[in-house]
Amino acid sequence: MTSRIQNYxxxxxNPMVTSITFSLIILxxxxxxxxxxxxxxxxxxxxxxxTPHILTQDNTTVLIDTVDKTHxxxxxxxxxALTKERxxxxxxxxxxxxxxxxxxxxxNTTSSNISNNHSMQAANIIFNNIALLKEQYDAIEIFxxxxxxxxxxxxxxxxxxxxxxxxxxxxxLISNAAYLFxxxxxxxxxxxxxxxxxxxxxxxxxxxxxxxxxxxxxxxLQKTNKHRESIPYYTKVTINSKYYNAARLNMAIANIRQGWxxxxxxxIQSLISASNTSKNNEVVDRLYLTLGYSYLKQEYxxxxxxxxxxxxxxxIYASQGILGIALTAANQxxxxxxxTNIRYLKEKKTTELSIDESYLLTPxxxxxxxxxxxxxxxxLEAINYYQKRISDIEVILESEISFDSLRSSxxxxxxxxxxxNQIMFSEQFPEYFLADYEKLKSYQKIINMIDDKALTDxxxxxxxxxxxxxxxxxxxxxxxxITELNSYMNQSRFGLARLYDNNLAETP
Numbered sequence: 001m002t003s004r005i006q007n008y009x010x011x012x013x014n015p016m017v018t019s020i021t022f023s024l025i026i027l028x029x030x031x032x033x034x035x036x037x038x039x040x041x042x043x044x045x046x047x048x049x050x051t052p053h054i055l056t057q058d059n060t061t062v063l064i065d066t067v068d069k070t071h072x073x074x075x076x077x078x079x080x081a082l083t084k085e086r087x088x089x090x091x092x093x094x095x096x097x098x099x100x101x102x103x104x105x106x107x108n109t110t111s112s113n114i115s116n117n118h119s120m121q122a123a124n125i126i127f128n129n130i131a132l133l134k135e136q137y138d139a140i141e142i143f144x145x146x147x148x149x150x151x152x153x154x155x156x157x158x159x160x161x162x163x164x165x166x167x168x169x170x171x172x173l174i175s176n177a178a179y180l181f182x183x184x185x186x187x188x189x190x191x192x193x194x195x196x197x198x199x200x201x202x203x204x205x206x207x208x209x210x211x212x213x214x215x216x217x218x219x220x221l222q223k224t225n226k227h228r229e230s231i232p233y234y235t236k237v238t239i240n241s242k243y244y245n246a247a248r249l250n251m252a253i254a255n256i257r258q259g260w261x262x263x264x265x266x267x268i269q270s271l272i273s274a275s276n277t278s279k280n281n282e283v284v285d286r287l288y289l290t291l292g293y294s295y296l297k298q299e300y301x302x303x304x305x306x307x308x309x310x311x312x313x314x315x316i317y318a319s320q321g322i323l324g325i326a327l328t329a330a331n332q333x334x335x336x337x338x339x340t341n342i343r344y345l346k347e348k349k350t351t352e353l354s355i356d357e358s359y360l361l362t363p364x365x366x367x368x369x370x371x372x373x374x375x376x377x378x379x380l381e382a383i384n385y386y387q388k389r390i391s392d393i394e395v396i397l398e399s400e401i402s403f404d405s406l407r408s409s410x411x412x413x414x415x416x417x418x419x420x421n422q423i424m425f426s427e428q429f430p431e432y433f434l435a436d437y438e439k440l441k442s443y444q445k446i447i448n449m450i451d452d453k454a455l456t457d458x459x460x461x462x463x464x465x466x467x468x469x470x471x472x473x474x475x476x477x478x479x480x481x482i483t484e485l486n487s488y489m490n491q492s493r494f495g496l497a498r499l500y501d502n503n504l505a506e507t508p
């Protein structure tokens with residue numbers, strides 16, 4: 001299973017299992033724990049203020065959508081400039097088969113432009129032959145051309161073709177073209193537009209696209225909180241489809257969100273048992289993590305604990321799984337077991353959120369075991385730890401944060417690392433935002449070859465707009481982590497004060 005397929009359920013499940021503080025509050029019912037927050041028009045004609053500032057999630061979404069539309073508009077100007085300056089061969093073709101062969105053959109490399117989906121040259125070859133495509137809009141190759149154009153964000157040229165297909169083409173042609181645009185809008189997070197494009201076209205699609213369309217339809221409904229309506233679409237995804245596992249898991253989540261816990265658990269357990277899933281450890285570990293926290297929330301502590309134990313020790317989900325074991329043990333009043341797991345977590349010395357939380361939980365579990373002196377020492381250690389973490393992040397906030405300084409934690413996750421601080425980037429900006437910014441940066445050498453000051457200015461302004469949003473989102477994420485750390489530090493102080501007030505501790 002590819003990482004892209006995995007993302008179809010990882011994206012949706014993130015809110016389900018990442019709020020460990022919620023688990024600490026609700027499931028452990030620790031009286032002194034405070035609730036930390038977990039869940040946050042740029043014109044191209046003039047420069048924008050690039051100083052990072054705090055954005056709300058709604059503002060971020062608006063700005064990202066705006067810069068995306070600006071990017072699409074820029075691509076039309078870029079295409080025309082490439083042709084005018086004859087940056088590449090501007091040859092025109094008499095039939096779509098020869099055109100496709102040219103598009104597939106990159107003159108600079110041996111790779112396929114359609115396969116790597118990063119070649120602006122391929123998109124420009126198509127742009128230069130738009131007259132041919134408008135005449136031969138019903139050629140089977142038309143779908144390859146639309147795919148390349150959409151990949152490069154050239155929606156203007158792609159929509160010109162789609163308009164002709166919609167007005168002149170037959171039902172099957174229209175449906176298959178609409179599917180490509182639905183994929184584009186789905187990846188952009190345009191849920192209502194995705195649903196609109198998929199309406200009435202699914203039965204005209206080949207099997208693979210049909211199953212993909214069902215999955216996108218179901219997820220788009222879930223993203224708009226229509227969980228019950230999503231289930232029939234997931235049910236139709238065939239068992240031999242590569243989208244089957246994602247559909248079943250999202251159906252399980254839809255059941256759980258409606259309170260149908262048993263049905264949801266059965267679906268997840270069946271996926272874990274499936275042979276095509278068990279070959280991929282990370283997929284299985286993700287399933288175990290989801291199931292474990294679901295059991296925990298329902299107070300099925302033994303089931304939860306046993307489920308967490310199945311997560312591989314080297315998994316990217318290992319820390320969350322270990323924390324889950326500690327939480328279930330505490331709910332079972334097994335504070336020795338809880339302490340054993342939380343101390344193991346604490347020794348990892350990383351900046352994952354679960355590691356930060358381990359410093360608060362360690363003294364709490366000692367307190368529950370009646371070891372008040374050790375608990376008070378632990379609370380002091382936690383206070384010092386959180387103070388240093390906050391200070392370190394404040395230094396980062398004062399420094400220049402560049403896109404190139406980011407490091408992806410894993411290709412199958414939505415986490416990035418900023419100066420050794422792991423954050424969940426999908427909470428700040430969608431995946432396509434980073435991908436489109438990378439594409440824009442890759443045009444720099446080509447822009448330098450074009451003698452067009454107006455276009456060059458637009459390019460640099462657009463790039464600054466991306467960078468401004470990027471920096472603001474990163475600042476949001478780091479400030480959110482500071483808020484969480486301050487909460488944990490205050491809770492540590494409260495725990496220490498309570499020990500002294502109850503005359504349970506001596507000064508270490």
